[in-house]
Amino acid sequence: MSDSLPHLTDRLYLTHTGAETDLIFRRGVDLPEFASFPLLETDAGRAVLSAVYADQMAAARGFDCVTILESPTWMANGARAEPLGYDKAQLQRANIAAVAFVADMAGAQTLISANLGPMADAYGPAAHQDPDIYHDYHAQQIGWFAQTAADMVSAYTVNHIPEAVGIIRAAQDLRLPVVMSFTVETNGYLPDGTPLAAAVAQVDQQTGAYAAYFMVNCAHPDHLPPDFTALERVRGLVANASRCSHADLDNATALDDGDPAELGAQLAALRARAPHLNVLGGCCGTDARHLRAIARAVLA
Template sequence: MTKTRNDLPQTRGETLLTDSGLETTLIFNDGFDLPQFAAYTLLETTEGRRALKSYFRRHLAIAADHGVGFLLEAPTWRASRDWGERLGHDPDRMARFNRDAIALLADLRAETPAVRPVVISGNIGPRGDGYVPDTAMTEDEAQAYHAEQIGWLAATDADMVTAVTLGTVAEGVGVIRAARAANIPVVVSYTTETDGRLPDGTPLGQALEETDARTDGAAAYFMVNCAHPDHFRPALEAGHGWLARIGGVRANASRMSHAELDEAEALDDGNPAELGRDYARLRRLLTNLTVLGGCCGTDHRHVEAMADCCLHGTSA
């Protein structure tokens, strides 16, 4: 059965929490080695699967405590063909990783009846380095590349797909066209530098408007991720109609630039309470902001602070 954006509760105004910095938590807090930042490799072992479930359960518990739903994002950010090849995994094995990731989330949804609704998203990452637009694909090339992973995910229990940390409009357009062809709702999340522009220099608002124009507005909504609110808030404050298309934010805890984060040897987890207050400010700017979660350096503490500030108006 074809799934549509209208099947997603967050597009109908229902607030959903989501998780935080999966890879940074697993590496810096849990001590896992994740070559190429590929969390999907943990699906191969009992220990790895246990760690993934523990991570998501911590976040689901926050949703249960606050009486809201949850968006489960699969650990498949690196589970596409090019990244798999770097780790010695052929396409058949990558297809299995994607299926196994969604199955793990489906199990978590079934075992957590106290949280409803729970939406399952197949997570997609950039073909290259999201911080550096080093893989300059055309829209057609991006569609052809991402269609493979989207096809794997569309054949599972995933309710939607979300492409995060994208740095070019062409890649966002390609993802959306591939998802539309696969009949699965899609969200595109762009990352910004400290100046509020995409890594390729496109202003955030222009990127959203161009993406919509080239895809007939087919994305369920847009998100911003992997940047601190201070980096993109000025762009939002100067924005207009495109602000209504932003339905989610997964910000970094750190104010460091992408280049600084790449070189950092220690995790900068910022200040959870401060980040929670930042999200409350963002919600006043973004009237359709319904998906709240974190990115690099954040963990369950940051998500709890977001929930406290945005859902209950506390000062965290």
């Protein structure tokens, strides 16, 4: 369905990247290093992951939305998977199997997104300032994704320009559609203080505007910059249920699932002001309740 990517249509796309908090806090699953991809190694793990994706697809079907299934590979890059004991060959198999897993679940009106995360802490400072370092690093995982049925590659929770540029260039090398999702702090800026609009513009300038579109994830709607709805290159928001800062969420021992109806109303208001904003979903603290509330409010 790569000819039906969100920037090619105004339909509502419902996605979800809050699976880890859903698994840990609602379903009682242990996720060492916050990684969900190792669950695919056991029948029990596959079953609980299937349940998360099934809930997402049911929410989308209930409102006749297209759904984007993100592979559980946000932590499946070399540095982040090393503490879990994965060598390169094992990690390659895990990435390919993870995309195949969600592709096998896909039905009508479904896009398969190969999900990747940052090289290091999504909320910490940049480890490097050279995009080529990130290009070479992420090219490995993106190359594995190129061997799968993924419709696109989506980079989530990226927090600085050099890594975004490197990721996009690596996807461009293989002519894969790529989506870039930044995260912002409670003040609406990237963690290094860069305004979101400046980050998008600089990344586009350095990559020939190759990214299909941009997004923001792992941020509550209250944390978005005032000009958010004016940024036409930003077509997606995958929002936290909680208003807490990233630091507070990292240290949380209980789930803050916010108010699903309120979150839905906030995203619907943003969509009303910015019709190009057509990829919506829930990040930390969210589950199928939030997805249904978002779709219900947006499509009311």
